[in-house]
Each structure stands twice: as C-alpha cells, then as structure tokens.
Amino acid sequence: MAITGKPLAAEAGAMTFQKGGNAVDAACAMLAATCTMWDVLSWGGETQALIYNPKAGKVIAIDGLGVAPSGATVDFFKNKGMNFPPEYGPLAAVTPGTPGGLCYMLAEYGTMSLKEVLAPAMQLAAGYPIEAQTANSMERGKKMIKQWPYSTSVFLPHEGQEREAPEAGEIFVQKDLLETLTKMVDAEQQALKQKKTRKEAIYAAMERFYKGDIAKEFVRGAQEQGGLITMEDLAKWKPIEEEPLHVNYKGIDVYKLQQWSQGPSMLQALNILENFDLKSMGYNSSRYINTLYQTMSLAFADRDFYYGDPYFPPAEPMKGLLDKAYAKQRAALINPDKNDPDIGPGDPYPFEGKTNPYLNILKQRGFNVDTDNKTNPGATPSHDATSFVNDSAYMDRLWRGTTSVEAADKDGWVVSVTPSGGWLPACIAGHTGVGMSQRLQSFVLDSTLDPFNVIEPGKKPRVTLTPTLAMKDGKPFMAFAVQGGDTQDQNLLQCFLNVVEFGMTIQEAVEAANINTDQLWLSLGGEQVKDRQPHPGSILINSNTPDYVRRELIKMGYKLTFDDRTSGPINAIYFDWKHGSFWGGSSNHGEDYGIGW
Template identity: 70%
Template sequence: MMPRFAPYLLLLLVCLPAGAQSTQKPVLHGRHWMAITGKPLAATAGALTFQKGGNAVDAACAMVAATCTMWDVLSWGGETQALIYNPHTGKVIGINALGVAPTGATPEFYQSKNMAFPPAYGPLAAVTPGTPGGLLTMLAEYGTLSLQEVLAPAMQLADGYPIEAQTANAIERGKDQIKEWPYSKTVFLPHLGEEREAPEAGEIFKQADLRATLQKLVDAEQQALKKGKSRKEAIYAAYDRFYKGDIAKEIARSTQEQGGLITTKDLANWQVKIEEPMMTTYKGIDVYKLSQWTQGPVLLQTLNILENFDLKGMGYNSAQYIHTVYQAMNLAFADRDFYYGDPAFAPEEPMQGLLSKAYAKERAQLIDPDRNDPKIGPGDPYPFEDKQNPYADILKERGQAMLQTPLPSGIDAPFLDGFLRGTTSVEAADAEGWVVSITPSGGWIPACIAGKTGVGLSQRMQSFDLDAKQNPFNVLEPGKRPRVTLTPSLALKDGKPFLSFAVQGGDTQDQNLLQCFLNVVEFGMNVQEAVEAANFNSYQMHSSFDDHPIKPGGLTLHDSTPFWIRKELREKGYQLDYDDRTSGPINAIYFDREHNSFWGGSSNHGEDYGIGW
C-alpha cells in the first residue's frame, strides 16, 4: 500500500531543483564499456560480447540480435537505424537499414481495397526486411568479432529462453490476429485450443525455425572463411544468403502465400545505406540525427527554434516552459508531416531551409506566449534555399481546410496505443571510443511470420501516405522507404562524444529525447535523472500509424504536476490528461571527460536494462 504522504513526496521531487532529484534506478558507471537495451537478457548478450573482446559495434549487434529473438516489440524482419561514432576518424556515421515498399505496392493498389493508408498488420503491411542487413553491415564494416561469436547469444535464446510476462501477455492479447497467419500461429501459440494459448511467463519459449535461419547465416560465414575469404567478405556471404539465397526464396514464397507482395527481386535489389547524418549546434554541442527518411531532423529543428528562448530562466517543467517547448515541437512536427520522405526519390526535400537558423527564428516568432495554436501548419523553408515553394497551392488549400475543421476532443486508449507504439533502443560504448546508438523496430506482436524462416515481417508500410496532398515527399512507390519515427541520437562536445541517447515510443520519440537532452544541458541533471524525469507529450501532429490521426491541443502531463501548472496550461487552451509514466523507456550514455568514464542511464519505465564495466 502507498503511504499517505507518497503523493506529496512525488510532487516535491518534481519541484526540486536540478541535481537534487532522486531516482528509482541507480546511475550505471563504467570505465571499459557500457551496454544498455530493452531487455535484461539482451543487455547480458552485450556484456558477454564485450567479455569476448568485442567492441561497442559487436556488442550493439549482439543486443539487436537478442532483442529481435526475444520479440521486444520487434523481430528479425523489421528495420534498424543507427548512428555510430568512429574514434579513428572522429566522424558520426548513419546506418539506413530500412526496408522498401515491394513490387506492386502502389497507392492505387491499396485504394482499390478501400484503404486510406496501408494496413497496420499482416503481409500487406510489410516492407522488405532491413534488420539482418543492417546488423551484418555494421558488423562487417566496424566490428571486430565473427558473426558466429556475435549471434551466439541470440541462437541460445532461439533454442529456448524463459519468456517474460510482457511478451507472453502481448501474444495472448493478440492471439485472434495471430491465428490469421499459419506460421505465426505455430510459433506463438504452443497451447492452441486451451484457455490460454500463448506461453506463460517463465515458460521456455522455443523458436526452431528462427534458430535454423540464424544457423544458415553462420554456416554461410564459416564456409566462406574456409574458402579463404576475409572476415568482412565472410559476413557479407551471410548477407547474400539472407537476401539472395534460400532464406530470401522462403520469405518471398511465404509472404505471397499469405497475401503479401514481397518478391525475390525486391530482396535481392535492396541494400543498406551508409550515410552522413544531419547535425545542428545547440549551445556549443553538436547534435546528430539521421536524415529525413526518419523524423530525426524534428529534434534538430526544435532545438534551433528553442535557441531563441531562455528555457533555463523559465524553470524546469513550469507552465511557460512546457508551453514554449510544446509550441516549438509542433512547428517542427508540422514541417515533418509535410516535407519529410525518402531522399532517394523525387521530389527533393528542402532540408537546408528546414534546418537553417534563420528559418527557425522565423518559426519562433509564431509562438504566442499565452495561447496554444491548434491550427499551426507547415512553414515555407524554400526562400531560405533561394527557391520558390512548388507546393504553395497545396499548403494554401491545407491551411483553409484546417481553419474549417472542428478540433477533435479527448485522448482515448486506441489513439494512444497507435501514437505511442513501441520499439526498443540499444546504446553501447567502449574505452577505445566507439559509440553506437540504435533504434531497431518492426515486426512487433502480433506479427506475420514468413514461412519456415521464423522471421516476423515488418509493419512499416502504414507510415506511407497515399495522397500527395498529405505529404508529397512520402507518397508510396515500389522501392521507396517510408518516413519512419525511429530516431537514435548522438551529441558531441569539442568533437568528442557527449551524450548517446534513444527511446521507444512512436511519434513521441523525438519529443522525449528533446526533453532528456534539455534536462542535461539546461538543467544540469545527471543521465539517470534525465531519463526518469517527468516528461510531457504533444499529439498536435499526425500519428505515423494506423489512419494517421491528430489531436491538436492534446497534452499528457505527469501525475505529479502541481495543480497551479495544470490550471495555467488549461487557460492556454490545452486538453490535459495525466500518467505516471510520461515517456517511452529512454536509454542513454553520458561521457565523463573529466574522469574518463561512462555514466549510463536506463529508464525506470519498462524492462530496459544496462550493464557497465
């Protein structure tokens, strides 16, 4: 039973100045390495890999493999996004391992099925698998161990591990949908016909088909090594077996059998991209995000806008602070909803304009200090590139439609479920200087499994638009990547790693990461305080899931928010609701240059876990 004074204690903690805040979990300290991710067993996989002599990339790959195998709201058929700091070059590298729309996936195809967007689940929700390619590419290019060594923990998990309650109960809740797909039913429902058909918490969950697939990848590597191939060449032999060999054939065959579109040509033609990420500077700190095929530049845009305000002077989570940050986020998210998409496809996104400091200053001037603006729309970044906006007519039409559209009310459970849809995150660092931040996702439960591979297919097609009036840069085309919410983060100070951070939680990810970053930079919190601190969420942007709903003025606050702050925010026009957990689980590593050590933070929300040494 909660003591009578507990609510007042929580209130006190929220109002305490930075540095005095207590935490529910301790800071992790490490000198040699740090491994943090979404499951305790997966963090252990990272630790085991470090103990084998691997670097942070090896450990990160082992953690991705483990989380996929444990269905930590993702699987092997999903997508992987990563930022890697290379200490030998001093550069941050972007890894784009997002799958693409398959052959036949067109707006007309889905519209012929009376769909406003591609579906949220099933084979028609699937882009091509990206995570295996991303893992293998990172390992080949920047790791040190063999694939056999890195996949060993995941293979042991596939042989059978005691399933945790969170995943087991998610399977039970989703069992009606799981039964629609024959291969999923076989894997997920070992007690078919009984009252509880999913595994029980603690039951040994075995995945023989997935174990065989992972063995095929290791066999391809080992055979290549026996033929005299280099370590890198041998890992890419495993890559080829997945995307061009017998595994690819089974994925394509079984996906089509279940009503999907993926072909062997789609798999063979897809490639991981190693990219230069985007960056802005905030108070002397260089903040890196992946480019506009993710929502990552939203955080950069928002920081540019917030440079024009005295956030520290407003006070942590004061009504004026919450209002100002909320408005700045909404301005950036309005641009995301209209201008972000796959840069490999025309039209070209106006990212130079969107990320310019001058454009941010113009957008900042739109913020009314006294009222929320529920009708805020995309800006016009083209003049900041000395160009004319080719979509001015669409923007004008959208603006007029917004003025005439009544505001939705209420933040109900189905809306939140879509908006907050989870994934996992992986953070790793080592004494040599390698740093890795990853937000893998896709193929979450209930997942459609591709035949006898044990691989759960992605559900990322739902993030596409089918109408250019919604977003001309993100309209579905075969071979195109959808604009995703997945968004790892890295920050450097004086050219050296300062903070590595990522979170799960759909469209709230960059909202939560922005506040975590500001907690450290503006309010002096240590990394564990920053990831646990009370957060707030806006829903004044289109969800990237389901039918892409929006709730202008919707604001979730922490339960402990004082009544006078609630009152001020209502007076500014917000529709408030409350929760005791106001972000997805944030994982982060802070780099202590003074003492040459790591500080790890792992959220007190969910099953995320870290180990340092």
C-alpha cells in the same frame, strides 16, 4: 557500457565486451537478442544507427530501413478502400532491413565474426524462459495471430486451450528462427574455409538471407499469406551508409538520421528553442511547457509535410528546414500566453533561395503561408483537425513502442540504434521464423498530406525511428534513444534539455517527467484519415504536475491528460570527460537494462 530493452539482451552485449568485442560488436549482439526475444520487434524489421567512429573522428549513419515491395502502389491500396496501408499483416511489410543492417555494421566496423555475435541470440532461439510482458502480448493478440499459420505455430503453442500463448517462465522455443540464424552462420563459416576475409564472410551470410534459400522461403511464405515481396525486391535491397544531419545547440553538435526518419524534427526544435531562455522559465513550468509544446508542434508540422525518402524525387528542402534564420522566423510564431491550434507547415524554400512548389497544396489544406512565413490565423484547417477524445486506440498508435540499443567502449566507439518492425502480433514469413515488418503504414496515399512520402515500389517510408548522438569539443557527449512512435523525438528533446539546461544527471534525465503533444499527424496505425488527424491542444503531463501549473495550462487552451510515466523507456550514455568515465542511464518505464564494466 551496454544498454537495451531486455536484461538478457543487455547481458548479450556485456558478454560480447567480455570476449573482447568493441561497441559495434556489442550493439549487434544486443540487436540480435532483442529481435529474437520479440522486444516489440523481429528479425524482419528495420535497423537504423548512428555510430561514432573514433578512427575517422566522425559520426556516421546506417540506413537499414526496408523499402516498399513490388506492387505496393497508391492504386493498390486505394482499390482496397484504404486511406493508408494496413497496420498489420503481410500487406504492411517493407523488405527486411535488420539482417542486412546488422551484417553491414558488423562487417564494416565490428571486430568479431557473425558466429560470435549471434551466439547469444541463437541460444535464446533454442529456448529461454519467456517474460510475462511478451507472453501476455501474444495472448492478447491471438485473434489476429490465428490468421497466419506460421505465426500461430510459434506464438500459440497451446492452441485450443484457454490460454494459447506461452505462460510467463515457460521455455519459449523458435526452431525455425534458429535454423535461419544457423544458415547465416554456416554461410559465413563456409566462406572463411574458402579463405574469404572476415568482412567477405559476413557478407556471404547476408547474401544467403537476401538471395539464397532463406530469401526463397521468406518470399514463398509472405506471398502464400497475401504479401507482395518478391525475390527481386530482396535481392535489390542494400543497407546504406550516409552522412547524418546535425545542428549546433549552444556549443553541442547534435546528430540525427536523414529525413527518411523523423530525426530532423528534433534538430528543428533545438534551432527554435535556441531563441528562448529556457533555464529562466524553470523546468516544467507552464511557460516552459507552452514554449516546448508549440515548438514541437511547429517542428512536427514541417515533418508531416516535408519529410520523405531522399533517394526519390522530389527533393526535401532540408537546407531551409535546418536553417537558423528559418528557425528564428518559426520561433516568432510562438504565443507566450496560449497554445496556437492553427500551427501548420512553414515555407523553408526561401532559405534555400527557391520558391515553394507546394504553396497551392498548403492553401488547399487551409494553411495560407504569407510572405512573412506566418500561417494566417483563423479556424484550424478542417482537414487537419479532429475533436479530442481520450481515445485508447489513438494513444496506442501515438506511443507504439520498439526498443533501443546503446553501446560505448574504451577505444571511443559509440553506437546508438533504434531498431523496430515485426512487432506482435506479427505475421511470420513461412518457415523462416522471421516476423515481417509493419512499416509500410508510415507512407501516405494522398500527396496533399505529404508530397514527399507517397508510396512507391522501392521507396522508404518516413519512419519514427530516431537514435541520437551528441558531440562536444570534438568528443562524444551523449548517446541516447527511446521507444514510442511519434513521441520519440519529443522525449529525446526533453532528455537532452534536462541535461544541458537543467543540469540533471543522465539517470535523472531519462526518468524525469516529460510532456507529450498530440498536435501532429500520427505515423502509425489507423487506415482512415480520422484515425491519424492531429488533436490540437491535447497534452500528456505527469500526474505529479502541481495544481497551479495545471490551472495555468488550462487557461492557455490545453486539454490535459495524465500519467505517472510520460515517456517510453529512454536509454542513454553520458560521457564524463572530467573523470574519464561513462554514465549509463536506463529509465524505469519498461524492462530496459544497462550493464557497465
């Protein structure tokens, strides 16, 4: 089973399976193809994956997220008058993670050569008929694109004409990117001629990207356009294999990435929801929506204050945050009759046997966490609230998309990936054809917002990217991921509950009507505090929501907005052990596509 954000990229995965590759090979082929097709990401972005290794019988996590470059300090950006790093351009870039993440997954857990896996992407780089969605995105972003000469030459082949981007169906050629990919493959093939192993040869390709002539051109092009990334930054960076975090929900073990992602917020939400009889409430009833909304608000309040890079001090209190007793205490805060706009971070430290060193910051923010771990009622903390407006710029930042990759094979390998970064309008670094990441914007410059996620050179920002794997009885149960910024774990949580609590098939679950909360700090977009502040009580619900549910939600204090599609495209694989088959699900909320054989 091969599922991803573009039909041609799904075909790359299917072709890889037909050539005898495993799920890791297929996932890498799809990842390479989606980056080449600018499916809201590029080769200079970041890759993070969960892989079930049937040989070891365990789920592993791959951290392919870049880091803040040399010179990316709080003072650097504050001196430019910013409250957050910028949304776009060379100063928004962390070091590229996708080339290294792909090479690591392939070398350690794949079976094929880089040459075989990159073949579809290289054919796409040589030229493919571009689809309307991507071509129109280039045209819409052309004013910004024109700031960057290398981006202009790639994305605006008709510069000076009325339409400067490619037309839908036009053959889109990326000569520089093709040359970069060719150099990586050449490095691999040379290593093989020198009698290196398959694994060593793939790492030779990775080294050429991060230390060789590709790195030199990337750094030259980035710095020419005002970027900070150095050769040393690239040479020092490495992908990391980690133990994922997990909780058990009613007999199902759900795995997420560590706290450098927002993934643990879904685990916290599941722990809280275990204290409620969701099935008896009814799917998308007002009671269910109210419980779900406040649960997510509680989990996101903790995410926004306590998550960050675990390889930098201070240490995040993850043991306390994922403790079932802490979740029970948080669940007690949920008001069954109305939304609580005052929800703030809790105090997980007692559940680790420690004292919270940040109580003064929480008090400064207006959150008074008492000894019962309850935020005292009162006015919404002034620093955390903004009056709600149906702001299209805000919604764009909330929903900002990427893609996802899901793959599974007959031998038991399962892969779930949420790659991102370098989305349009992207700044391309020199003649590499590689769009630079924009993930630096997910750092904070103000330690009172999140003392764990303050920018430092060499540090990872806390990102929204969040693949999921669920296991039951020691076997894969579901692999699923979605695009959509801060809505990702909201939609994945509901997709999971749709299957587990409400008995939906996987295709029903990925297309089902969800809700989205805006009662959180935005992770993307906006350089001023007001751009990112929570909108308490603001909720997106499906246009088909019955009038009586709408009325009940308004009485509960919610401010309603509507859409006929209330999640990004969710891609998922369900494992039917009764019949020995896979069920693939890909929602109709985008161009995402799945192929099974």
